[in-house]
Amino acid sequence: AQSVTQLDSHVSVSEGTPVLLRCNYSSSYSPSLFWYVQHPNKGLQLLLKYTSAATLVKGINGFEAEFKKSETSFHLTKPSAHMSDAAEYFCVVSAVDSNYQLIWGAGTKLIIKP
Amino acid sequence: GAGVSQSPSNKVTEKGKDVELRCDPISGHTALYWYRQSLGQGLEFLIYFQGNSAPDKSGLPSDRFSAERTGGSVSTLTIQRTQQEDSAVYLCASSLEREGLQFFGPGTRLTVL
Numbered sequence: 001a002q003s004v005t006q007l008d009s010h011v012s013v014s015e016g017t018p019v020l021l022r023c024n025y026s027s028s029y030s031p032s033l034f035w036y037v038q039h040p041n042k043g044l045q046l047l048l049k050y051t052s053a054a055t056l057v058k059g060i061n062g063f064e065a066e067f068k069k070s071e072t073s074f075h076l077t078k079p080s081a082h083m084s085d086a087a088e089y090f091c092v093v094s095a096v097d098s099n100y101q102l103i104w105g106a107g108t109k110l111i112i113k114p
Numbered sequence: 115g116a117g118v119s120q121s122p123s124n125k126v127t128e129k130g131k132d133v134e135l136r137c138d139p140i141s142g143h144t145a146l147y148w149y150r151q152s153l154g155q156g157l158e159f160l161i162y163f164q165g166n167s168a169p170d171k172s173g174l175p176s177d178r179f180s181a182e183r184t185g186g187s188v189s190t191l192t193i194q195r196t197q198q199e200d201s202a203v204y205l206c207a208s209s210l211e212r213e214g215l216q217f218f219g220p221g222t223r224l225t226v227l
Binding site: 036044090102103104 | 157
C-alpha cells in the first residue's frame, strides 16, 4: 500500500528566497510521483511528475523535484520564490498496486512574505 | 472544450436533500475518477471508472454515495440524504488510460446547511 506524508502543513518564505516543500512516500512498487498546485479558488494544476526516468524532474514555473529512493523522498524546490507562488501544494503517489489511483498528501500551504 | 468540466461550480443544499454533480471528461479519455477535498484535508479518492469495466467503488464513504458513467463519457455523482459532513469540493479527473496522467476539473463546491 502507498502513503504520502507532507512534513509541513505551512511553509512561509520571503520573496526571492528558496522554497523547500518536503514529501516522503511509501510504496510497495516503483511509484510515479507528482506535485500538484492549487491556487485559491482555482482547480488543480500539475507542476511536475516523476515516472522512473531522470531522478531530477523539472516542472513549470521554475519548480523542480528530486526523487531519492534511498530516502523515499520527493521534495519540491524552487531557487527564488515569487508572490504568485502562494498556493497549496500537494505531493501525490500512484502505483500499479493501487490501481493507479492517486494517493494524496494533506497539502502544504506556501506563504510568500513581501 | 479542451479540459475536464464540472457542474455546478457551487451547490448549496439543505441537510437531507439529494444532490447530483456532473463531470464531462476530456473526449477519448477512458478512465474517470471522482475525489473530494474536505476543508483542511488532502484529496480523498471516491470512485474510479475504466472503460466498460465494473467501477472501483472502494472509496465511497457510505451507501448514500453513488456514481454512474453513461456511454463511457459523462459521469454523475449522486449523494442522497446529504449530511453536513458531506460539505467539500468534489473533483473529477480523467485520463487517457488507466495509468495515464490525470487531468482535473475545477471542482464543485458543495455546502450542506
